[in-house]
Amino acid sequence: MKPNNKTEKLYTDRATFYERLFVGFLGWGRELESFFRRSNYIHPNDKVLDAGCGTGIITRVLYRLAKEEGYKSINFHAFDLTRNMLEIFQGWIAGQSADNIELQQTDVLELEALPSYWKEYDLIVSSTMLEYLPNEKVKDALSNLKQLLGNEGTFLVIITKRNFITQWLAGKWWRTNLFDEQEIRDLFHAVGFNKIEFKKFSPQWSNFIMVIEAKK
Ligand SMILES: C[S@@+](CC[C@H](N)C(=O)[O-])C[C@H]1O[C@@H](n2cnc3c(N)ncnc32)[C@H](O)[C@@H]1O
Numbered sequence: 416m417k418p419n420n421k422t423e424k425l426y427t428d429r430a431t432f433y434e435r436l437f438v439g440f441l442g443w444g445r446e447l448e449s450f451f452r453r454s455n456y457i458h459p460n461d462k463v464l465d466a467g468c469g470t471g472i473i474t475r476v477l478y479r480l481a482k483e484e485g486y487k488s489i490n491f492h493a494f495d496l497t498r499n500m501l502e503i504f505q506g507w508i509a510g511q512s513a514d515n516i517e518l519q520q521t522d523v524l525e526l527e528a529l530p531s532y533w534k535e536y537d538l539i540v541s542s543t544m545l546e547y548l549p550n551e552k553v554k555d556a557l558s559n560l561k562q563l564l565g566n567e568g569t570f571l572v573i574i575t576k577r578n579f580i581t582q583w584l585a586g587k588w589w590r591t592n593l594f595d596e597q598e599i600r601d602l603f604h605a606v607g608f609n610k611i612e613f614k615k616f617s618p619q620w621s622n623f624i625m626v627i628e629a630k631k
Contacts, residue, residue, distance in 0.1 A: 423496050468518070471507060494521040607631070613627055
């Protein structure tokens with residue numbers, strides 16, 4: 416089985432579980448909301464891409480914030496490998512009657528399959544997706560996403576930190592790769608991002624998750 420098929424199977428089987436347990440009960444959604452509320456990542460007329468969107472929590476949070484701010488003309492695009500995850504997101508979109516969110520089922524390693532107008536983004540967010548790629552493919556994925564970023568755009572990557580607990584959890588449960596700060600710096604420099612800044616989640620999430628803001 417190709418690594419991506421295994422990931423797709425994992426999230427096909429666990430889509431509802433992921434949404435209810437991780438996004439809802441364990442508070443991933445609340446953490447993201449509080450992070451984006453104290454940041455300033457969206458502006459009127461932005462074009463936003465959620466790469467590896469899963470059940471859509473990043474876009475859902477940004478959509479809500481944009482609505483509160485009265486930003487009407489933001490376009491949200493989001494893709495994921497796993498249909499079941501996208502179906503949960505699609506259900507949410509229908510419930511909101513949100514006509515400015517478009518979804519595609521796509522692999523981050525095959526972005527040529529995206530519509531040609533999916534480019535020149537002001538903001539690209541990739542949250543806990545790169546962990547699922549074979550290590551030697553992470554650079555290709557970053558490079559693919561960089562090509563979709565506008566010249567002044569911001570690339571935000573949320574990724575699992577390597578530590579004792581995540582090593583145990585990743586081995587037992589989510590079967591992910593893990594990263595440390597230096598590896599991330601090297602990868603981002605290797606694909607040509609010159610400006611990199613590490614941002615912080617709340618203390619309890621910062622032990623497990625790194626947030627990297629990069630610009631060309
Ligand atoms: C831990 S979930 C994260 C979902 C969402 N970004 C969030 O923060 O809740 C990982 C997601 O990455 C997706 N994924 C894994 N490998 C992928 C790939 N090669 N291309 C696109 N999506 C991928 C999975 O299908 C899954 O929905």
